[in-house]
Amino acid sequence: MKAHKLLPLAALLTFGCGDDPKDDTENPGETGDSDTTASMCPELVPVACEDDLVQDLLTDDGDVSDGAVTTTTDGDDFVTVVDASAGGMNQAANNPWVYIRFDADGASRVDISDEDALESAEWHMGLRRFLLRMNSGDGGPSCVGISKMAAYDYADLTEEPSGVTYQLEDFYSESCELQMDGYGMSPTFATYGWWAYSACVETTMVPFLIQLDDGQVLKLMVEAYYGSGQDDCNTSGAAGSDSGLLTLRWSFL
């Protein structure tokens, strides 16, 4: 309903790793509870450009995704496969996002419609084919932050490096104009950089750190966009099959 984006306080904040996320003086909205399950943003922040977001990226018919979300373990990692393929290339926009949350026992789907997701902190990440959006800032009412760790290999991220700054979603301009990437394919989501394209969707294997609304930090890497054939895509440019079947490797730090 908003014609202009009024930046919520949370959208202006970044959460520094070196800061104590439980320090009320540093993080407004923080509960002060030393329990990491306490929310860093107990008050949901209305999405500033909600009206535009619904028409630009979401569905408004109340549908809830039934895309399968399965999580297994691989050593210390969780491996979550998300079927975000609904609608294929041409009809994806008419299908709801798959919403997931990260918990101690793995990631699971949150059965919620796109519009209801705008009033919920239950989910952490939304997925629709190659679009990955966090529940924060322009993407949702919570405060799930993300930091691209391009200088690191996933395996080497065994602890949260000092000085990490977490970014909230910020893909609308002040006047609620959708900001698109250089391809013109994706809004400038905070997850920008997990893929590259030459002849197929290559996974860059760039890891990200994600700070959940309860302050917990996890590392995550998108291993595959295709259900099969990702390696061939990455090495030889041959497109895989079952696009939109994303494989996420992640673990809490």
Next chain:
Amino acid sequence: MIVALLLVLASPASAIECLTPLLAQQRALFNPMPTRPTEGGMFSFEDDDVVEYLDSEDGSVRVHYSVSGSSVTILDDDDSDGLPDFAQLVAATTAAVFDHYESLGFRRPLGEEEMGLGEVGGSYAFDVYLVDFAGQGDGAFSADSCDSQPNVCSGFFMMENDFAGYGYSNLTQAVNTLTSHELFHAVQAAYEAESPVWWSEGTATLAERLFDPDSEDFIHLAGYYLDDTGRSLDNPPTGPVPTFAYATALWWDFMNVRLGTDAIVALQQALEWDGADKDTLTEMQAVIEANGSDLATEWSTFTQWNLATKFRAGAMESHEYAAEIGPIDISAMGATLEDDNRFYPLAASYYQLQHPGGELWFSHDDDATGVIFTLHPVVDGTESGAVEPALVEWTPTEPAWFQVAEDLDAGIYWLVGTQARISDSSQKFLFCLGDAAQAEICLAAPGDTGATDDTGDSEPPGKCGCTSAPTAPVGLGLLAMLGLTLGWRRRE
């Protein structure tokens, strides 16, 4: 059927993108004299191609084609004149399109001579290149050179070399489609090269019908509009797959039918740079008003025409080809309706009411200013019946509830809701349609929803805004017979 004017770009979804004049211009800005297909580029002749050319009879068009190699064209020569019939068809059709657009009042595309480019392609004629698109689209206009004030360009277009494997019903349809669509981009570039894609592609698709009233591609693309009527006219989906942008041709054709081609020409002219920023919707509204109508009337009528499509066509005025497109998507249906909806500007939502008969009430819980509702019966009241003109139209504002009709026959009715105006935002509210009890659902509590008059009875707040629909064939007498009350009634 293949969507005209598409290019595959590097993208995660292998999506296709139309090369709009803007993109063409951007390419030109990076490369002041962009590569012609004879020299390379995304769609070009290969080294093994033997490229020849022929000119249209009037010399206005030159067609470059391959007689051997990767982009070899159709070489049939039924008239034995030594030239491929297909390339001749392209040249003659392109020249005819030139003349047709000019006869309608549009400018001719800017030429190489006017832009001081010299004889690019070997002559000053407009150049067309027949290259193999390999299924990744079938044509594209590209700019050679642009001026900045006004922002106009000259250019050329490429089109598929043989249409093998494409879905056109015959080569004439293919050539008519590509030449009329791509050449219209050249026309647009003679006015303003930086246009929003929903305007540039929508009107280029309209141009297919302007040239060929039997254009299959126009029908095919315009029909897509009815799959996404809840989307604002000027807000195609994200990503370079703007089928919706092409599909806006349905609206432009509606304007063309209602106001005449002169209105389309006038709008094209109005969008030309004159030192001020131009907003396409604002200019469109001005053109509509200059033609003696208003945007609310035209847009609301358009949304009603769109309802009367496919098997619902035939009982009210609609598109000439109404039976060939649609039907529209239904937002909700039932014996009563309740929907919390965002009515985006210049969009529409459709609801099917399975009315059990009797009175009909409407209520809504928030500001609805700018939204127009119309209620339509269907022939015989059956689900598959053709839609009839609106019985009643109302324009709610503040939260209210009121009786729409006192005694309606049982049967199927259609509700159309549209914010028929230019606006920065949607109108989001919960509304109910049904019996009086249903109407109360949308208002939180009696004390919150209606003022109390001197008698202690609650009064609905706000104003109804109900009117008999101007397009309805029924007069007030018949409305009375039908029991359409068109006004307030106290809560009972």
